[in-house]
Amino acid sequence: MKTEHTLSIIKPDAVAKNVIGAIINRLETSGLMIVNAKILQLTSIQASEFYAAHQNKFFFNELINFMISGPIFIQILKGYQAIKKNREIMGATDPTVALSGTIRSDYGYNCTKNAIHGSDSKKSAIREISYFF
Numbered sequence: 001m002k003t004e005h006t007l008s009i010i011k012p013d014a015v016a017k018n019v020i021g022a023i024i025n026r027l028e029t030s031g032l033m034i035v036n037a038k039i040l041q042l043t044s045i046q047a048s049e050f051y052a053a054h055q056n057k058f059f060f061n062e063l064i065n066f067m068i069s070g071p072i073f074i075q076i077l078k079g080y081q082a083i084k085k086n087r088e089i090m091g092a093t094d095p096t097v098a099l100s101g102t103i104r105s106d107y108g109y110n111c112t113k114n115a116i117h118g119s120d121s122k123k124s125a126i127r128e129i130s131y132f133f
């Protein structure tokens, strides 16, 4: 398996909690490398475009309002099986059921305020990286 790239977003709740460094430390310790990064405050249009796949879901408006509520830290991670590895370290979408020791278990609050996003497939990673970089 070749080295992969994936998109990771530290969401507004985690940025506001001042845990960017703590989260990055977990990613780096697991062997993932940050090869590009920036802090952005998304517009409603940007958030809606980025999450377009969820536009018909019941949680879409809540998700967009949350994602524009404060700055986010966007990074490209590189590593062996980076997409899968990143999602393992992140934990399940719902922090209350995420495995203990995962980022969402430790820093998330609910399905919306869940600290971090990571691409869910190779196709998503390509689209999401090219959206922001």
Ligand SMILES: Nc1ncnc2c1ncn2[C@@H]1O[C@@H]2COP(=O)(O)O[C@H]2[C@H]1O
Binding pocket: 054, 059, 063, 093, 111, 112, 113, 114, 116, 117, 118
């Ligand atoms: N059942 C849900 N209720 C609220 N938000 C959700 C739900 N399922 C998914 N989401 C949000 O939709 C987001 C899509 O990708 P993320 O990895 O950013 O994390 C997800 C959650 O924040």
